[in-house]
Amino acid sequence: MHMKKALITGVTGQDGSYLAALLLNKGYEVHGLKRRTSLFNTDRIDHLYQEPHETDRRFILHYGDMTDSSSLICVMQQVQPDEVYNLAAQSHVAVSFEEPEYTANSDALGTLRILEAIRILGLQNKTRFYQASTSELYGLVQEVPQRETTPFYPRSPYAVAKLYAYWITINYREAYGIYACNGILFNHESPVRGETFVTRKITRALARIKLGLQDCLYLGNLDARRDWGHARDYVEMQWLMLQQDRPEDFVIATGVQYSVRDFVDAAANEIGIRIMWKGRGLDEKGYDQSGKCIVAVDPRYFRPTEVQTLLGDPAKAKARLGWQPRITFEELVAEMMMEDMKAAERDELVKCHGFPAYDYHE
Ligand code: NDP
Numbered sequence: 620m621h622m623k624k625a626l627i628t629g630v631t632g633q634d635g636s637y638l639a640a641l642l643l644n645k646g647y648e649v650h651g652l653k654r655r656t657s658l659f660n661t662d663r664i665d666h667l668y669q670e671p672h673e674t675d676r677r678f679i680l681h682y683g684d685m686t687d688s689s690s691l692i693c694v695m696q697q698v699q700p701d702e703v704y705n706l707a708a709q710s711h712v713a714v715s716f717e718e719p720e721y722t723a724n725s726d727a728l729g730t731l732r733i734l735e736a737i738r739i740l741g742l743q744n745k746t747r748f749y750q751a752s753t754s755e756l757y758g759l760v761q762e763v764p765q766r767e768t769t770p771f772y773p774r775s776p777y778a779v780a781k782l783y784a785y786w787i788t789i790n791y792r793e794a795y796g797i798y799a800c801n802g803i804l805f806n807h808e809s810p811v812r813g814e815t816f817v818t819r820k821i822t823r824a825l826a827r828i829k830l831g832l833q834d835c836l837y838l839g840n841l842d843a844r845r846d847w848g849h850a851r852d853y854v855e856m857q858w859l860m861l862q863q864d865r866p867e868d869f870v871i872a873t874g875v876q877y878s879v880r881d882f883v884d885a886a887a888n889e890i891g892i893r894i895m896w897k898g899r900g901l902d903e904k905g906y907d908q909s910g911k912c913i914v915a916v917d918p919r920y921f922r923p924t925e926v927q928t929l930l931g932d933p934a935k936a937k938a939r940l941g942w943q944p945r946i947t948f949e950e951l952v953a954e955m956m957m958e959d960m961k962a963a964e965r966d967e968l969v970k971c972h973g974f975p976a977y978d979y980h981e
């Protein structure tokens with residue numbers, strides 16, 4: 620039987636690592652696009668890595684960059700994938716205000732470059748394409764909950780770049796008959812979530828506060844509300860979207876919403892800290908049982924334009940893909956908190972033996 624080949628851009632990221640594991644389990648040959656960095660930066664996929672001299676390798680990394688057409692065409696030509704999962708992106712909303720042009724280049728034009736590679740290489744009847752679209756497209760929400768038909772109103776350079784990627788995916792589907800889909804994914808997290816996204820920042824900081832490695836967690840908008848799922852659940856849907864008879868776009872969400880403050884409470888609760896909130900707005904602070912301030916607001920984390928609330932309606936995915944999230948919010952928080960406690964315990968051990976502990980406040 621033909622062994623399917625998948626190419627994952629963004630394979631070193633959160634979703635890339637879960638998706639690579641899933642596809643390897645399903646018997647795929649998995650190719651990952653990795654950009655050159657001065658350090659290895661393969662922590663999330665090291666458990667999958669196969670040494671280049673191994674025979675029967677099914678996990679293969681290629682250098683390439685979403686801003687460099689030549690590298691993308693080259694890898695696509697070499698691999699001739701049955702499925703491409705375009706996960707690579709400058710994915711941080713706040714950072715996109717600081718690097719808007721780069722964000723547009725990698726997130727918007729990068730998507731075009733891959734689609735062009737499919738077209739130029741004549742792969743339109745072979746290669747199926749998944750685009751990592753986002754609930755950030757809804758931005759200033761026009762309807763609650765948000766579904767596939769809800770109008771978009773992007774509120775950041777990131778979201779505007781992803782809007783281009785969303786539409787160019789649809790355009791290439793209609794113009795060239797490529798099997799191309801958008802997964803409009805709401806926030807999804809995990810123990811390997813990047814440390815500067817709010818959930819991981821919270822679990823990591825609370826673990827360090829609990830062990831005396833850090834004093835205070837500084838956050839921005841505590842009232843922002845998100846529909847948080849687990850990345851392990853969501854990559855399964857990415858795969859399912861490429862296994863249908865015809866390509867379509869799907870909202871992927873849990874249908875349940877919490878605030879950033881709720882997330883802090885849930886995470887703290889996991890490690891036996893009860894937070895008392897006092898004050899309002901910029902003066903709001905969270906105190907632990909001993910009366911110590913452990914959470915404070917720092918306006919540097921406010922965004923020029925904020926997405927205040929997101930809540931998805933996954934009804935179409937449930938009906939058509941037979942998909943629904945399995946991991947609950949409570950289980951997600953518990954898993955993230957447990958892994959960050961283990962990491963903090965390792966750091967504490969290092970500190971106890973006289974080595975400086977890594978201090979981190981972002
Ligand atoms: P991450 O930030 O964890 O991973 C992004 C990946 O893209 C990394 O592998 C990164 O490489 C790579 N990358 C960034 N820029 C380039 C570039 N110029 N060339 C090649 N590779 C690049 O994101 P997630 O895994 O969380 O998200 C995956 C995708 O899904 C992203 O497109 C994101 O925008 C989108 N998305 C994510 C959601 C979420 O809640 N997680 C929700 C909706 C959409 P490196 O490791 O070198 O930085």
Ligand code: GDR
Nearest residue numbers: 710712753754755805806815816817818838839840843920
């Ligand atoms: P988001 O995720 O912007 O939704 O994008 P993030 O975790 O960064 O922010 C969620 C909400 O929390 C508020 N917030 C803070 N955010 C960060 N990062 N740091 C803080 O200190 C802080 N304090 C409050 C934010 O203002 C925001 O409202 C993520 C990314 O994965 C995108 O790539 C993806 O497309 C969307 O989710 C869906």
